[in-house]
Amino acid sequence: MYRHLKSFLVGFNPSLVAVAKYQNFVTTNAMDQIDRMCERYCPVPRFPPQKVAVIGAGSDVGRIASLFLKQQKVVKLLAMYDEPGRGVIGVANDLAHIDTSTEVEAYQGRMFLKDALYDSDVVLICGGCHVMPPCCNTPDRVVFFKNMQHVRTVSVACASFCPQAIIAVQTPPVDCNFALCAHTLKLYDVYDKRRVLGVNAINSMRANQLFCSITGTDPSGSTTPVICGTGRCTRVPVFSAGKAGNFPQTQVDCLTRLVREADDIICKVKSNNEQGHLSIGFSSARFVVNIMQGLFEKPSFIDSALVEQAEPEKCYNMKVCATPLTVGKGGIVEYAIPNLNEFEKELLECSKVDLEDMLNLGRCYAVGDEYFLHDSKYCYIPPCKPCKTVVPRETIKQ
Structure with a gap:
């Protein structure tokens, strides 16, 4: 007192x-x-505490994101929360040994969720079930059914204990969980479209790295936006936004497919049956840092985030769409809508239906409506053979 x-x-x-x-x-x-x-x-x-709460900090993505957030001066207090059995307290004690000015707090168990969220400026919702081998082509809808309760619980807690915070939803599938979080906040009358974002940083980062590796440019000096959605059937990389001169369409087709199928490619290549947790955790942390810099330092640019648009007619007539944007003191202050070429326009039209279906699935679970598959949904991913598991050399019979 x-x-x-x-x-x-x-x-x-x-x-x-x-x-x-x-x-x-x-x-x-x-x-x-x-x-x-x-x-x-x-x-x-x-005075704002400049606090970031990582919900799901005991997961692979949460641990890596917390590691990078611990190194940022703009984050003065890092609150790490997860359910029992995730070892978040041990992870927080480990991070506390890093000699940076960011303070670390650990909370484990549902009864401490309120304390973890209290007075937060940014809440990163991560963790949950990811697509894992041997089911590399598991539909996003199946993953959503496993993660929806986690996102729903955190969204209700955010509405009650930190309605002023900016919420960044990273738990897959982001398209569904973004809608679930947004409509849950609407039920509690605390929704602000400038302060709820779906994390699309990993797709934009992958697209930029692929683009720069082909063109020979420095990735730190360029951005490659990914619009529409975040899922494998909804993400639309805009390679035409880069300055590459003559860029063959065959390479565009190949790079577009690599960005859309990146999750499956990584889980098949990695021999330890994991996804790209390192790159996902790093991109999520950079996403949060950009938000914090926009809130407390100066307006900050974000490559791509799934948000509700202020003017849908200017955003390809889409009310909810992933686009580049700028974050300022009160949240989103500017939406940057990239121009598309004919190939990207066609791909966007094909992806709209899938995004609408995913958003509707998340909305139905939030408000209690009955869900029906979109009549025009046609994106089909054929089943693949189970991923091969690498057998240790010593167990192979000679």
């Missing part, structure tokens, strides 16, 4: 506080609760 009394007195007479050389360190649960209520209703301007 002392720090709030101090702030209150400073507004009237700073000399009243100058003689106070003590601070009350005696506290109880009741006093702590009153302290938080005072923070909420006190008219004295409050």
Whole structure:
């Protein structure tokens, strides 16, 4: 309570506080609760804690994202949360050994979700089930059924305990879970389309790396946006936005397929039956850092994020679409809609139906409506043979 009394007195007479050389360190649960209520209703301007909450921090993606966030000066407090059995407390203790100014907190168990989210500026929802071998071509709908309760629970908690925070949804499939989170917040009347984003950083990063490897340019000096959605049937890389001169269409077709099938390619190539958790975790952390820089430093550009558009008629007549954007003090401040060539326009038209179907699936679960498959949905991924598992050399019979 002392720090709030101090702030209150400073507004009237700073000399009243100058003689106070003590601070009350005696506290109880009741006093702590009153302290938080005072923070909420006190008219004295409050200083943002610059806090990021990583929900699902015990997962592979959450651990890697937390590692990079621990190194960022713009993040002063990193709250890591996960369910029991994920070892998030051990991970947080490990990260606490890194000599950076970012403080680390660990919360494990549903009863501590409120404390993890309280006063957060950005909430990263990650973790959950990913597409794993031998089912590399598992439909996004099946993955959503495994992850929807996780996203739903966190969305309800965010609406109750940190409605002011910017929420970045990374749990796959992002198309469905973004809609689930947004419509859940609408039910609690705390939804702000400028402050709910679907993380599409990994697709934009992959597209930029592939593009620069072909053209021989520096990836740090260019961006390759990925629009429409985040799923394998909805992501549309815009390679025409790059400055590459004469770029053969055959290479565009090949690169587009590589971006759309990147998840399957990685899970087939890696011999330890994992996805690209390193690149996904890094891209998610960079996504969050860009948001924090926009909130507390200067407007920051994000390569691609799934958001509700301010003017759908300017965004290919799509109300919800992944596009580049700029984040400022209050959230999204500008939407950058790239121009498309004929090939990209055709691919976008083919992908709209799948995005609408995924968004509708997430909406139906949030509001309780019955879900029906889109009449025009035709994206079909043929079943593949199970991924081969590498057998250790010592177990092979000679």
